[in-house]
Amino acid sequence: MPFLDWVNKNQAKETTREVPYHLLKQESVHGDISGANADNLLIQGDNLLALKALIPFYAGRVKCIFIDPPYNTQSAFEHYDDKLEHSQWLSMMYPRLVLLRELLAENGSIWLSIDDREAHYLKVLMDEVFGRQNFLTSFIWKKSYGGGAKAKWVVGLHEHVLCYTKRLELFPEMWLPPDPEAAKKYYKFSDAKHATRGPYRLQPLATTSMDARPNLRYAIMHPDGHEIWPDKQWQWSQERVVSAQANGEIVIAEKKGKFSVSYKQYLRDPDGDERRRKPYSIIEGHYTQHGTYESMELFGLENKFSFPKPEGLINTILEACTEAGDLILDSFLGSGTTAAVAHKMNRRYIGIEMGDHARTHCLPRLQKVIEGEQGGISTNVEWRGGGGFRFCTLGDPTFDTDGRISAKVKFASLAAYVWHCENGEPGHQVFDMPLLGIQNGVAYYLLYNGALGDRHPASGNVLTHAVLQAINEIFPHAGPKVVYGEMSRLGASRLAAEGITFKQIPYDVKMR
Ligand SMILES: C[S@@+](CC[C@H](N)C(=O)[O-])C[C@H]1O[C@@H](n2cnc3c(N)ncnc32)[C@H](O)[C@@H]1O
Known part of the structure; x- marks a missing residue:
């Protein structure tokens, strides 16, 4: 291109x-x-x-x-x-x-x-x-x-x-x-279906052009037994006309011995929705x-x-x-x-x-x-x-030139960044607890601003054994977990055993 x-x-x-x-x-x-x-x-x-x-x-x-x-x-x-x-x-x-x-x-x-x-x-x-x-x-x-x-x-x-x-x-x-003025101007007739289908207008059923479908040229029966033939052909198949006639949706008029056939075009479809075809x-x-x-x-x-x-x-x-x-x-x-x-x-x-x-x-x-x-x-x-x-x-x-998170960033803001960074979409949830949400079977946690409160002496931003125990008690999740925090005191084998991927704030909070 x-x-x-x-x-x-x-x-x-x-x-x-x-x-x-x-x-x-x-x-x-x-x-x-x-x-x-x-x-x-x-x-x-x-x-x-x-x-x-x-x-x-x-x-x-x-x-x-x-x-x-x-x-x-x-x-x-x-x-x-x-x-x-x-x-x-x-x-x-x-x-x-x-x-x-x-x-x-x-x-x-x-x-x-x-x-x-x-x-x-x-x-x-x-x-x-x-x-x-x-x-x-x-x-x-x-x-x-x-x-x-x-x-x-x-x-x-x-x-x-x-x-x-x-x-x-x-x-x-x-x-x-829908244009209410146009509706008033063109849809002038009413019948028993008015409540659902609104008023109707009459549209000619005969066409002035011919297409290659021979089955569109047939006789429509007048109730008094007359056969009515189109000059060229009808717009609808015979089946459709017979069904519309049975439903009272075909109108036959006579003027100086010549018959014209029209169908009723209602303002609304059978579901009650207004025609919006413009x-x-x-x-x-x-x-x-x-x-x-x-x-x-x-x-x-x-x-x-x-x-x-x-x-x-x-x-x-x-x-x-x-x-x-x-x-x-x-x-x-x-x-x-x-x-x-x-x-x-x-x-x-x-x-x-x-x-x-x-x-x-x-x-x-x-x-x-x-x-x-x-x-x-x-x-x-x-x-x-x-x-x-x-x-x-x-x-x-939000981040200073060295990539440090500004002290003014609140938990909910950082949580929104983390969620977006991991999942590529904004979180619709309210971010007010360390478990941010579960996506595709993975649970995402954020330890920041002491989100676990007094459960951890150093304000809960560090993943320690005690914090992990608190997470597992309050926000248990059987599948894999991603935990964001300032530091992890857990060894690689413990993290693996718990199914935890640890990510460090701020270095792992990379924006998309
Ligand atoms: C043509 S006017 C928009 C008029 C508007 N549609 C209205 O009905 O009042 C363009 C506006 O864009 C603003 N603008 C230009 N560059 C901008 C920027 N970088 N950030 C925010 N606003 C900007 C201008 O100050 C101006 O008010």
Whole structure:
């Protein structure tokens, strides 16, 4: 496969491997963060570090990523420096895309908003990181109604939203949501099946084209005994028509001595699910101006954010590929649109923004959402307020330059690192005891911060005979064990007899 090359690409690849792990520092809590709301995070900081900090906890758990990175437009925006050279822009994007991919669920998708300047370079970069086979499409987002009277050559009315899946074969089908107006307009008749199948419309059973199936040309019997022949042929087999007739789903009409045969197409299938067969195409109906008005409503004319995405655009994307409760991530959060929309749609979310507007725009915006703010998509999704989120910044690095674990690392954080390092996935369990979990028959233990409390005089971080006895009494496991601790006082033969592989903190805590 051909790859894109640019100045310092190798350095960009190294950056990906060398980004240090940081702890997240909770600054404040807003609203109710119980249950699923505990995952709602607004993080202020460089997304390279923030994404890496999320890996041990969220790798493979994000259902949908939306990003709207600086477009490299060579023109200074009010809130961020967009004047990156082309190569610098690619080097900025590369390691972030690698980390985003790690965070994405196997059946998840990533949507990238971009304009003509970098769209095609970004496509090739994404092919490299996500795999060409996982490319879904480049949606056209029609961002303006019209205009461009002064344009010299063409007027740019659209931008792109590139869409990649993590694994196309696992990505669920996408259908436009049912349109109640269209249903009212077209489905006008009702019969005894209305309760389950809803109203129906009549569709002609005869086709105007011929295919090679001779068995589609036969006579349908009118109840009064007439034979009705199609001009060309019917769409259905005779068997299917006879069964539909028996079920009262065929309608025969007569006009000036000529018979026409129709079948009833119900709004809902026999299971009661609405017909959703309209696929996505161009994304229409949400304009840049809407985003600007929304921002003005929220922050006033003076403080409005420059070129935020309209809430409706994000709503369309989340509607297409997520369900309530799914986790959404935006690592270029800007004024907080993705987080606000996800919150209103009852999705969980993580938003990362390095600028001051994380505090001046995203934070107050999400607070207003909790209070029931009624702008943007609120009416459409019947938003009434509620929920909550945590506001975090980047804390200390988890490991110092010599690989030592920072004294500030808490048991639960190190446990999440160890679990991820061993199993390649975040632990869904609460890490509050030395037995972290059992995976493929192997039990994983962590002795850290005196997790075994007063059962060991030296705070329980060392694997001694007494600590082993405590482990076997409190957290027995018949199969093989992996024990992480600062030191082991057990000999090789005792470890082997107990089925223990001992790993030393910090040297054996190697990140993936
Ligand atoms: C085009 S704006 C996003 C606008 C957003 N979609 C909205 O609706 O408000 C891009 C944002 O990415 C932020 N950004 C740029 N580089 C970043 C980085 N390395 N880490 C975190 N945020 C970054 C900028 O500060 C800017 O707010």
